[in-house]
Amino acid sequence: xxxxxxxxxxxxxxxxxxxxxxxxxxxxxxxxxxxxxxxxxxxxxxxxxxxxxxxxxxxxxxxxxxxxxxxxxxxxxxxxxxxxxxxxxxxxxxxxxxxxxxxxxxxxxxxxxxxxxxxxxxxxxxxxxxxxxxxxxxxxxxxxxxxxxxxxxxxxxxxxxxxxxxxxxxxxxxxxxxxxxxxxxxxxxxxxxxxxxxxxxxxxxxxxxxx
Amino acid sequence: xxxxxxxxxxxxxxxxxxxxxxxxxxxxxxxxxxxxxxxxxxxxxxxxxxxxxxxxxxxxxxxxxxxxxxxxxxxxxxxxxxxxxxxxxxxxxxxxxxxxxxxxxxxxxxxxxxxxxxxxxxxxxxxxxxxxxx
Numbered sequence: 633x634x635x636x637x638x639x640x641x642x643x644x645x646x647x648x649x650x651x652x653x654x655x656x657x658x659x660x661x662x663x664x665x666x667x668x669x670x671x672x673x674x675x676x677x678x679x680x681x682x683x684x685x686x687x688x689x690x691x692x693x694x695x696x697x698x699x700x701x702x703x704x705x706x707x708x709x710x711x712x713x714x715x716x717x718x719x720x721x722x723x724x725x726x727x728x729x730x731x732x733x734x735x736x737x738x739x740x741x742x743x744x745x746x747x748x749x750x751x752x753x754x755x756x757x758x759x760x761x762x763x764x765x766x767x768x769x770x771x772x773x774x775x776x777x778x779x780x781x782x783x784x785x786x787x788x789x790x791x792x793x794x795x796x797x798x799x800x801x802x803x804x805x806x807x808x809x810x811x812x813x814x815x816x817x818x819x820x821x822x823x824x825x826x827x828x829x830x831x832x833x834x835x836x837x838x839x840x841x842x843x
Numbered sequence: 844x845x846x847x848x849x850x851x852x853x854x855x856x857x858x859x860x861x862x863x864x865x866x867x868x869x870x871x872x873x874x875x876x877x878x879x880x881x882x883x884x885x886x887x888x889x890x891x892x893x894x895x896x897x898x899x900x901x902x903x904x905x906x907x908x909x910x911x912x913x914x915x916x917x918x919x920x921x922x923x924x925x926x927x928x929x930x931x932x933x934x935x936x937x938x939x940x941x942x943x944x945x946x947x948x949x950x951x952x953x954x955x956x957x958x959x960x961x962x963x964x965x966x967x968x969x970x971x972x973x974x975x976x977x
Contacts, residue, residue, distance in 0.1 A: 664868060664932065665935055665936060668932075668936045672942070676947070676950070679946065679947045682951055683950050683951045683953075686955050687954055687955060708887075712887075715880070718924055722879075722880070722924065723876070725871050726872075726876070820925060823920060826920060827920045827921065827925075830916050830917050830920065831917070833887075834890060834910065834912070839906055
């Protein structure tokens with residue numbers, strides 16, 4: 633009801649009343665929905681990778697199993713990094729809502745550092761697996777493991793590149809409409825990657841460690 | 844009447860901070876993010892504890908419980924971090940999410956089901972008769 637206003641014609645004798653819908657500032661510009669649909673299509677890439685991993689996760693080809701390879705405290709630390717980066721991104725969005733540019737940039741930087749820590753730990757894990765002879769070519773299980781976890785890591789890498797680009801744009805142009813939209817789209821991307829990681833640590837690491 | 848009044852005042856606030864606001868984006872709150880974060884920490888810690896501490900007696904019970912925790916945590920993230928609801932963008936985000944979930948289910952459940960049956964029907968025990976025939 634609050635969106636509409638009844639405008640009477642100037643002439644009181646005129647019987648026509650016009651119902652004008654005043655929802656001009658609630659017209660969605662579509663870019664958030666568009667970005668959401670991109671995320672959903674990205675979700676399907678991960679669905680295919682999860683399905684592949686699910687099918688091949690027992691095919692060790694005489695090689696090491698997940699229980700022998702995975703270091704759960706390391707994975708827990710990695711999960712914590714990603715979870716912290718989600719809440720710090722939330723703080724950046726809150727600062728942006730209040731129109732505070734320095735606060736937004738500081739929290740975005742902290743988010744990027746957590747993301748980089750996550751990526752560093754994941755690369756360290758990959759490096760050790762390959763050094764132990766448990767590289768992607770060792771077994772179907774390890775191929776699907778590296779494909780799934782690697783694709784997630786690649787997404788985080790691109791998220792960090794986007795975040796750094798965004799920091800430069802914010803410093804140059806401030807909290808303009810376009811920049812606010814970019815910050816919000818990246819926040820959706822970032823939280824989406826955290827959602828994927830929930831599936832990864834549960835299905836790959838935790839279930840893989842159960843003997 | 845009172846609800847109508849609340850509605851209009853809410854709209855007014857919304858209007859006031861509109862200049863710091865992304866068109867169509869939900870309004871985020873500190874408490875919303877904190878609830879989501881604390882719930883996520885708990886929902887992450889318990890599955891790790893269950894697996895590292897080997898708490899439950901059977902493997903299947905552990906798998907079911909940690910999958911349940913993952914599902915709840917995904918919903919928590921969707922609601923508190925991604926601000927999913929039924930009315931943003933006139934419900935199109937929810938519709939596309941449901942569509943994706945259907946495809947997700949078909950892809951994952953279908954692959955596991957088909958490949959499991961293929962494995963069962965091509966067990967090594969069936970191989971000797973095949974090699975014997977050649």
